[in-house]
Amino acid sequence: MNLEIISNKLKNMLPERRFKHSENVAKCAVKLSEIYGCDKEKSYIAGIIHDCAKYLEAKEVDFYVEKYSIELDELEKNNLALSHSVIGSYIVRNEFNIDDEEIINSVKYHTTGKANMNLIEKIIYIADLIEEDRNFPGVENLRQLTYNGKLDEALLESFDNTIKFVIDNKQLIHPRTVEARNYLMKQNN
Numbered sequence: 001m002n003l004e005i006i007s008n009k010l011k012n013m014l015p016e017r018r019f020k021h022s023e024n025v026a027k028c029a030v031k032l033s034e035i036y037g038c039d040k041e042k043s044y045i046a047g048i049i050h051d052c053a054k055y056l057e058a059k060e061v062d063f064y065v066e067k068y069s070i071e072l073d074e075l076e077k078n079n080l081a082l083s084h085s086v087i088g089s090y091i092v093r094n095e096f097n098i099d100d101e102e103i104i105n106s107v108k109y110h111t112t113g114k115a116n117m118n119l120i121e122k123i124i125y126i127a128d129l130i131e132e133d134r135n136f137p138g139v140e141n142l143r144q145l146t147y148n149g150k151l152d153e154a155l156l157e158s159f160d161n162t163i164k165f166v167i168d169n170k171q172l173i174h175p176r177t178v179e180a181r182n183y184l185m186k187q188n189n
């Protein structure tokens, strides 16, 4: 499937604003790939496609979960904010016919992160947060770190931000984000 076909398919799955966000993430991921030495084409595809499952209706979620025997954990069930990444990874493989494991896993882990992320997974995770239209307290600092060779520091700060945000909202914390944070903390010490 070429880029034009991927883009057109995505336009039918996402509202205009989210499609623009996806393009921004793709462009940001390409810039970061130049800095950190990652495959630019793969990064672009992973970036543009990362939110493909974000706007599924409940019955579509059920359909894909059944069709691809997707195993969602307790926190992901009935929580599209978390599960869209996992479900999206199956859609990337089976509906977009993309068989590149790095692209698939970058989509799968873009919301929670995970321990021991590889370069493209890190790039898509952080590009999702710092693309040009993102605007939240602390985003400039994340951009500074990311564009100045401090990708892991930016990630660590992002995991901390997410964990604090989830606690402030009285939600359950997905353990993958805690594992991702602890992994980087231990690596840095």
Ligand SMILES: Nc1ncnc2c1ncn2[C@@H]1O[C@H](COP(=O)(O)OP(=O)(O)O)[C@@H](O)[C@H]1O
Pocket (backbone or CB within 6 Å): 081, 082, 110, 111, 112, 128, 162, 166, 171, 172, 173, 174, 175, 176, 177, 178
């Ligand atoms: N570790 C986590 N535990 C629980 N919820 C989480 C966790 N990480 C992310 N989330 C949820 O996912 C949402 C962010 O998802 P994300 O795909 O980054 O959305 P967006 O692109 O719209 O910002 C958060 O608002 C939060 O509710």
